[in-house]
Amino acid sequence: MKRFMGFVNKEFLHIFRDFRTLIILFGIPAVQILLFGFVVSTDLKNAQIAVLDLSHDEVTRKLSGKIISSGFFDKAENLLNYDDVDRVLKSKKTKAVVIFEEDFGKRLIHNGKASVSIVSDGSEPNMATMTTNYLTAIISDFNRELSAGSAGSALLVQPEVRMFYNPSLKGQYMFVPGVITLIMILICALMTSITITREKEFGTMEVLLVSPLRPLQIILGKVIPYFILSFVDVILILLLSWLVFGLPVKGSILLLLVESMLYIFMSLSLGVLISTVAKNMQQAIFISLVGMMLPTILLSGFIFPIENMPDIYQWVSAIFPPRYFIVVIKNIMVKGTGFLFVWKETLILLLFTLAFIGFSIRNFKVRLQ
Amino acid sequence: MKNAVISVHDLVKKFGSFVANDHLSFEVYEGEIFGFLGANGAGKTTALRILSGLSAPTSGKVLVAGFDAARDPEKIKKNIGYMCQKFSLYNDLTVRENIMLYGGIYGMRKALIRERCEELLERLRFMEYGNRLISDLPLGLRQKLAFSVAVLHEPRIVFLDEPTGGVDPITRRQFWEMIYETAARGITIFVTTHYMDEAEYCDRISIMNEGRIVALDTPDGLKNKYRVDSVEEVFVKIVRSGKISV
Amino acid sequence: METVVEAAGIGKKFGNLSALKDISFQIGTGEVFGFIGPDGAGKTTLFRIITSLMIPDEGKIKVLGHDPVTEFEEIRKHIGYMPGRFSLYQDLSVEENLRFYATVFGTTLEENYHLIRDIYSHIEPFKKRMAGKLSGGMKQKLALSCALIHQPRLLVLDEPTTGVDAVSRSEFWDMLKNLRQYNITIVVSTPYMDEAMRCDRVALIQDGQLLQIGSPGTIRDGFSRKLYSVTAPEKYKLLLALKSFAGTESVFPFGDSVHLTLKEGVTVQAISDYLEKSGVVGVTMRETNAGIEDRFLELMNRK
Numbered sequence: 027m028k029r030f031m032g033f034v035n036k037e038f039l040h041i042f043r044d045f046r047t048l049i050i051l052f053g054i055p056a057v058q059i060l061l062f063g064f065v066v067s068t069d070l071k072n073a074q075i076a077v078l079d080l081s082h083d084e085v086t087r088k089l090s091g092k093i094i095s096s097g098f099f100d101k102a103e104n105l106l107n108y109d110d111v112d113r114v115l116k117s118k119k120t121k122a123v124v125i126f127e128e129d130f131g132k133r134l135i136h137n138g139k140a141s142v143s144i145v146s147d148g149s150e151p152n153m154a155t156m157t158t159n160y161l162t163a164i165i166s167d168f169n170r171e172l173s174a175g176s177a178g179s180a181l182l183v184q185p186e187v188r189m190f191y192n193p194s195l196k197g198q199y200m201f202v203p204g205v206i207t208l209i210m211i212l213i214c215a216l217m218t219s220i221t222i223t224r225e226k227e228f229g230t231m232e233v234l235l236v237s238p239l240r241p242l243q244i245i246l247g248k249v250i251p252y253f254i255l256s257f258v259d260v261i262l263i264l265l266l267s268w269l270v271f272g273l274p275v276k277g278s279i280l281l282l283l284v285e286s287m288l289y290i291f292m293s294l295s296l297g298v299l300i301s302t303v304a305k306n307m308q309q310a311i312f313i314s315l316v317g318m319m320l321p322t323i324l325l326s327g328f329i330f331p332i333e334n335m336p337d338i339y340q341w342v343s344a345i346f347p348p349r350y351f352i353v354v355i356k357n358i359m360v361k362g363t364g365f366l367f368v369w370k371e372t373l374i375l376l377l378f379t380l381a382f383i384g385f386s387i388r389n390f391k392v393r394l395q
Numbered sequence: 396m397k398n399a400v401i402s403v404h405d406l407v408k409k410f411g412s413f414v415a416n417d418h419l420s421f422e423v424y425e426g427e428i429f430g431f432l433g434a435n436g437a438g439k440t441t442a443l444r445i446l447s448g449l450s451a452p453t454s455g456k457v458l459v460a461g462f463d464a465a466r467d468p469e470k471i472k473k474n475i476g477y478m479c480q481k482f483s484l485y486n487d488l489t490v491r492e493n494i495m496l497y498g499g500i501y502g503m504r505k506a507l508i509r510e511r512c513e514e515l516l517e518r519l520r521f522m523e524y525g526n527r528l529i530s531d532l533p534l535g536l537r538q539k540l541a542f543s544v545a546v547l548h549e550p551r552i553v554f555l556d557e558p559t560g561g562v563d564p565i566t567r568r569q570f571w572e573m574i575y576e577t578a579a580r581g582i583t584i585f586v587t588t589h590y591m592d593e594a595e596y597c598d599r600i601s602i603m604n605e606g607r608i609v610a611l612d613t614p615d616g617l618k619n620k621y622r623v624d625s626v627e628e629v630f631v632k633i634v635r636s637g638k639i640s641v
Numbered sequence: 642m643e644t645v646v647e648a649a650g651i652g653k654k655f656g657n658l659s660a661l662k663d664i665s666f667q668i669g670t671g672e673v674f675g676f677i678g679p680d681g682a683g684k685t686t687l688f689r690i691i692t693s694l695m696i697p698d699e700g701k702i703k704v705l706g707h708d709p710v711t712e713f714e715e716i717r718k719h720i721g722y723m724p725g726r727f728s729l730y731q732d733l734s735v736e737e738n739l740r741f742y743a744t745v746f747g748t749t750l751e752e753n754y755h756l757i758r759d760i761y762s763h764i765e766p767f768k769k770r771m772a773g774k775l776s777g778g779m780k781q782k783l784a785l786s787c788a789l790i791h792q793p794r795l796l797v798l799d800e801p802t803t804g805v806d807a808v809s810r811s812e813f814w815d816m817l818k819n820l821r822q823y824n825i826t827i828v829v830s831t832p833y834m835d836e837a838m839r840c841d842r843v844a845l846i847q848d849g850q851l852l853q854i855g856s857p858g859t860i861r862d863g864f865s866r867k868l869y870s871v872t873a874p875e876k877y878k879l880l881l882a883l884k885s886f887a888g889t890e891s892v893f894p895f896g897d898s899v900h901l902t903l904k905e906g907v908t909v910q911a912i913s914d915y916l917e918k919s920g921v922v923g924v925t926m927r928e929t930n931a932g933i934e935d936r937f938l939e940l941m942n943r944k
Contacts, residue, residue, distance in 0.1 A: 032744025036733065043732050229728040233787075236692045236722040237745045238714070392713065394694045434806040436776035534681050561803065561832045563679030563847065564938050568893050575877040590833070591807050595896035596876070614897055625896065627807055634808040 029239060033247035040221065041251060050217065055209045055259050059266045062201040073098060073121045073157055076114045078105040083131030089142070089168055089183070093124065098160050115147045122146040122157040134172075139182040146187070158187045202267045203355040204328035206260060206286070207348045208319070211293045213256050215318050218297030219310035222248055227306050232394065241390045249294045256290045257283075276362030282355065285372060289351045292375055295382035296347075302389035322348040347378045397424040399458075400551055400583045401446060406455035408441050415441040417606035418455070423552075428574060428584040430594045432626075433603030434634045439587055440556075442603070446585070447554050448472045460551045473501070476545035476553035476582075480560045483541030486530040490521065493529060494544060501548035508547075515543050535566030539573060546577055553577070555586040559593065571596050591627035600626065602633050609633055643670045645705060645795055645826040646691060652699030653686055653849075660686045661849045664700070668828060668842075673817060675840035676830040677933065683849040684830040685725055688799045691828065692722050705794060718746075721793030721825075725800045727784040731773030735764055735783055738772050739790060746791030756823060757786040760816050778809030785816065789825075796820070798829040802836065814839040834934035845937055852940040857933060864931035864939060866890070869909070870898040873916075873924045882919040886912060893938055900935060 041047050075093070079086050094101050102120050105111065114120040125143040127133070134140040144161050146154040165185045172183070222245075225231040234244055260283070267273040275282055296318070304310035322328065325335075325343035332340055332349065343349050350371040357363040365372070401423035408416040415438045423429045433439040444450040446459055448468030457464035460474035484493045491512060498508030516522050519539060529537060538558060546553050555574075559567045571593065578584050578598075586597065594600050594614065601611040610617055610633055617629045644667050651664040661683045668674045676684050689695040690702060693709035693716050702708070707715045729738050736750075739761070743750050754761075764779050764786075772783060781801055788796060802810040814836065817827055829840070837843045838857050845852040845860065853860055873879040880899055883892040888907030893900050903912065909926060916924050931939075 029744055029747055032741060036730070036737075036741045039733055039737060040730070228731070229724045229726040230730060232689075232694060232724045233722055233728045233742070234745070235694060236717050236720055237742075238718050238747065239745055393696065394689055434808055435778050435804075437806075534679070557804075561680030563682075563941070564834060564934050565893075565941055566679075571894055572877075572880065575880070579877060589804065589806055589810075592835075592896040596894060630807050631811060634806070 030243050030247060033239065033243065034250050037221070037247060037251040041255070047217065051213060051255055051259065052262070054212070055205070055263050056266060058205045058209060059202065059263055060270065062205055072100045073153070074102040074119050075099045075157070075161075076102050076105050076110075076120050076123045078108070078111060078123060078125040079130075080128045081126045081130035081132075083129075085131040085134055085140075086126040089126075089165070090124065092168055093161065093164050096160075096164055098164075099157075111145055115145070118147070120147075121153055122161065124161065134183065139184055141184040141186050143186045143188060161185065162187065202263065202271075202273055203352055203359055204326075206263050206355060207289075207326060207352050208322050208328060209259060209263070210256055210286070210290055210351075211296070211318055211322050211348055212314075213259065214252060214290055214293030215297040215300060216311065216314040218248055218252055218294050219300035219304060219314055220307055221252075222298065222301035223304050223307045223310040226301075235392060235394070241392055242387075245298055245386065245390065249298065252294060252297075253290060256293075257287065260286045260290070273359075275359050277358035277364065281365055282358045285351070285354050285358065285368070285375075288372065288375055288379065289347075289354075292347055292379040292382065295379055295386060298386040299382045299389065302386055302391075318346075321346045325349065327352050347375060350374045399423065400425050400460055401429075401585070402456075402458045403446075404456040406442070406445065406457055407453045408438075408445060408450070409453045414606050416445070416452075419608055421601060421608060421611055423583055423585060425551075425583055426578055426581045427599065428578050428586065428597045430597030430600035431585060431587045431603070432594055432600055432630060433587075437603040438606045439603055443554060443556060443585075443587065447475055447477055474551050476548070476550040477556075478541050478545040478553070478558055479556035480538075480558060484529045484537060484544065487528060489526050489528055490516070490532070490540060491525050493540075494547065497544045498547055503548055511547055515547070519543060535562050535569075538562055539566070539570055542570065542573055542577075546582060550582065552583040552585055555584065557587055557589065559588065559590065567593075591625065591630060594626040594630070602630060604634050644668070644703075645670050645672075646674075646703070646828065648691075648700065648702045650700035651687070651690060651697045651702060653683075653690065653695065653697050659849055661690075661697070664849075664851055666844055666851065666854055668826060670826055671821060671824045673821075673827045673829065673839070673841045675837055675843040676828070676846050677832075677834060677837045677843050677937070678830075678846035679832050681848075682846045684846060685799055686849075687846075688722075688797055688828070688830060692720055692797050693717060719794040721788035721791065721796045723784050723788040723796075723798045723801055725803070727780045729772040729780060729784055729787070732771060734769050734771055735775070736768040738783060739786055742787040743790045748791050750790065753790055753792050756792055757789050759819055760789070761786045777805050778812075781805055781809065781813060782816075785813070789820075792823070793825065796825050796827045798827065800830050800832065802831055802833060810836070834932070834937060837933040843933070845933075845940060847937075847941060852937070860933055860936050861931050864936045866902045866939075868929055868931045868935060869901045869903070869926055870895070870929040871901050871924065871926045872898045873921050875921065875923075878919075879916070879921050879924070882916055882921050883912075885919075886915050888912060888915075891938070891942060893935075895934075900929070 041051070077090050079090065093099055103114070105114065105123065111123045114123060123145045125145065127141055130140045142165065144158050146157050148154050162185045165183055169183055225234065264275065300310055300313050304313055325339060325346055326348040332343055335343070354368040354371045357368050399422040404420050406416050406419040407414065419442060431439060431443070445452050445457060445464055448459070448464060448471035451465050451468070459471045462470040462474070464471060485496070488496065494512040494515065495508055498511065516525050521540070524532060524536065542555070542558060559570055562570065574584050588594060597614065599611065599613050600617065601608050603609065610629070612620065614626050617626065618624065621629045621632055623629055623632065646668040649665045651661055652659065653661040664687060676687065678684055686695065690697050690709065691704055693704070693713035696710050704716050705719055709716055730741070733741065740750055760782050764782050767775070767779065772780065775783065785801065802813055805813070817829070820827065840857065842854065842856050843860065844854045853863060871879065871883065876894065876899070880892065880894060883889055883899060883901055888904050888911055890902040890904045913924065913926065
């Protein structure tokens with residue numbers, strides 16, 4: 027045990043002595059959170075919208091005038107029919123289309139209510155949320171003005187919000203779960219694989235092998251410091267997102283931390299596995315970055331919703347563990363669901379962990395090739 | 396009067412407060428085999444870097460092949476050859492490709508490189524290896540080839556940094572025969588080595604200790620002066636006497 | 642004398658390349674045993690087999706009475722190993738390196754300080770310095786201290802003197818000599834032929850084969866011919882002349898002179914005449930005793 031603690035102690039010395047390691051451990055997570063946070067939460071200003079007015083009456087003119095004069099939106103163009111909606115949204119410049127139904131003014135006066143549709147581009151979830159929120163707020167305001175003007179029965183403009191391309195708006199508040207998922211796999215897989223291959227490259231592994239240390243002790247000795255530091259990182263990220271952006275954890279924090287531990291452990295086993303395959307640091311970095319980081323960014327649902335991917339990418343994404351953790355953490359953080367809703371993903375992560383550990387032990391050589 | 400191709404006057408190189416080269420002054424003559432010896436950390440590598448135009452002196456005047464190391468390092472590089480133990484040739488290129496590459500780097504005409512290449516392969520009895528990868532060659536052959544490539548462009552001086560480390564005794568001697576032959580063609584050889592018997596092969600040697608040149612003479616001259624039988628004993632005497640802490 | 646390492650018919654192949662062929666030797670307790678040969682001769686592979694880091698394809702080996710293939714854990718407790726590149730943690734200080742290796746082997750610096758005192762005292766003034774910032778000679782001493790800290794019964798040193806200057810090399814061998822009092826068996830490899838003299842016994846190795854095993858004296862005595870040391874002010878001219886002489890059996894530059902053996906029946910007079918005719922002036926020629934390197938060259942040439 028003393029042997030083992032000596033080894034762990036040495037690993038901590040390596041980590042705290044290397045400025046770059048510390049930056050990767052603590053600097054990158056903080057910067058990522060702040061960066062994503064601020065980029066995502068920018069205020070809405072002069073967002074381009076289009077209007078499809080099928081009624082052309084006084085009320086619709088008044089309402090669209092109110093929307094444009096709010097300062098949040100610019101009118102890009104007036105559309106003539108429904109086919110244009112898809113066209114302008116695809117052009118990406120237009121963030122939303124406001125559609126007034128036929129006989130809008132008449133229905134409002136005769137039936138007491140009329141509906142306006144807000145169609146926004148769900149492939150930019152954050153922008154879509156903001157535009158629709160602002161638009162509905164303006165419409166509510168308009169409703170209040172109408173009610174104040176008419177004595178007696180309330181007149182009501184009913185906004186119907188629809189998303190194109192990402193109907194259930196899965197990107198909302200994705201960045202914190204996404205960053206945790208990404209950072210953990212980066213730190214754990216990359217750093218552990220580097221620290222083990224570094225020993226190979228400097229020839230110190232040869233001496234460790236020829237010592238009474240057992241392979242499992244060497245591996246655990248490498249893994250434990252990173253386990254602790256990664257866990258500190260998770261807490262740091264959660265604190266930052268709560269303090270700076272007011273993002274709460276809706277579900278059980280305990281469950282979230284336990285799931286994070288599982289995910290960290292899985293990433294660490296993956297790092298060990300990579301190090302048993304890679305001959306030197308260069309290879310380890312390459313495998314970790316190209317093999318793990320890119321798929322995590324692109325295929326885990328972090329940025330691009332999995333549902334919108336072509337089938338083949340959906341299948342490919344199934345073999346990348348971050349995808350499951352994103353579901354778990356998002357459920358707990360954003361939706362506030364309990365373990366019953368994430369047990370399947372948890373089980374899959376557990377299986378991945380066991381597989382990685384199994385392969386690592388099989389691959390770790392007590393000798394040189 | 397001998398013609399000096401390297402002339403160093405009061406060379407000082409500092410790294411912060413650490414003085415790596417402390418007022419070095421010496422000359423190396425045309426066609427000479429000059430052995431540059433010293434203990435680990437004595438400042439040999441630093442001096443070698445300055446002489447080959449890779450690093451600028453802090454002060455002092457350094458002329459190599461007629462060019463000033465502080466002002467014209469690029470011109471120096473064109474007129475010297477360089478070979479070290481660790482890196483010399485690209486392992487994943489063939490012998491011929493390496494030769495063509497280095498000839499090209501030094502701006503030689505294609506036809507001339509080709510001609511020299513075939514000539515060289517024949518002289519080294521290397522014809523059969525021409526299209527083999529460097530990684531497939533035994534170490535000894537690689538070192539011989541690396542040397543030939545370093546003098547391919549007929550530089551005025553060639554710097555050899557521990558060229559024979561770990562090489563077998565026969566190849567080591569063949570290597571030195573190549574050095575002799577090259578020196579006889581008028582190319583100056585500037586060589587560092589940890590093999591003290593190789594130091595005996597040199598025309599003149601200098602011994603560095605703690606940033607200074609503490610001895611410079613022919614091997615026989617040094618042996619007479621220190622009244623010992625070999626350069627090794629000279630070296631040990633000098634370095635031991637200069638050792639303070641380690 | 643008890644046998645510490647016993648190898649019989651060891652062979653090792655990497656793909657088609659055979660790194661070791663039919664290697665057999667025995668090393669006794671307390672011996673300083675040297676493997677002398679150039680890079681690529683197979684020294685490192687052999688040492689990795691001794692330290693149980695590699696398994697031989699052929700032959701049998703016993704280290705400290707154990708089989709490195711099946712009982713490697715037993716062996717690893719009692720071995721001190723210094724691989725070719727000094728295996729130090731560059732970002733840890735001198736003292737941290739030493740303490741780390743001590744804990745790994747289940748001991749402490751204080752417990753075995755007496756063992757390494759002579760070596761460590763040279764570098765102790767720099768114990769707070771990072772290992773990466775040490776000079777070659779100091780790294781070598783630290784690596785040796787690290788390999789010794791658990792009082793191993795067998796010390797395996799792979800090219801400990803490569804790239805180190807002549808003075809540090811000589812000091813290093815003095816330190817190894819001092820370790821004799823602790824009855825530690827030392828197996829060491831080197832490409833420097835002159836270091837053979839510092840070993841009790843040596844094995845000359847080339848191209849994966851042992852050329853000869855014996856005490857340095859025995860090996861020198863194995864040199865079968867009369868050896869002449871020839872000098873002249875113009876060394877290269879002398880060398881070329883001797884090479885072109887029909888009566889020359891072998892000729893090699895050797896330090897400040899040229900070592901020469903002659904074919905049967907060729908007289909010293911004949912060679913003097915030839916040199917004079919070739920215009921080599923100031924020639925001296927005397928018989929000399931062969932060294933390890935002469936013997937190595939002779940054995941290489943014979944192959």
